[in-house]
Amino acid sequence: LLFSTLGYFFPIFGEGNTPAAIIAASVLLWAVHFLVLRGIKEAAFINQVTTVAKIVPLLIFVVIAAFAFRADIFTRDI
Structure with missing residues (x-):
């Protein structure tokens, strides 16, 4: 949903199901995961x-x- 919304402003994310959107969502998810691991x-x-x-x-x-x-x-x- 986040990258679908960002796709309105940044066409590279399209409707949230493009490879760029999937990679960016994965990076965001892993960043939050590692943030929680730190403390x-x-x-x-x-x-x-x-x-x-x-x-x-x-x-x-x-x-x-x-x-x-x-x-x-x-x-x-x-």
């Missing part, structure tokens, strides 16, 4: 970084939506 603390740190990278854009969207929300347009046809 739980390092893996936990990477997990925290990715969690923050997911939550920050969501919070930014909520803040922008709260400031840009216009009730008069939202309730015009009600």
Whole structure:
């Protein structure tokens, strides 16, 4: 799914079933595997970084939506 999505921006990955996508997914999988082998603390740190990278854009969207929300347009046809 990841490389299928990246295929939209990088044609080399196609629909996620090209040899380049399979190799890249395998490299990513093995990288995570070796990261876990090195130690739980390092893996936990990477997990925290990715969690923050997911939550920050969501919070930014909520803040922008709260400031840009216009009730008069939202309730015009009600």
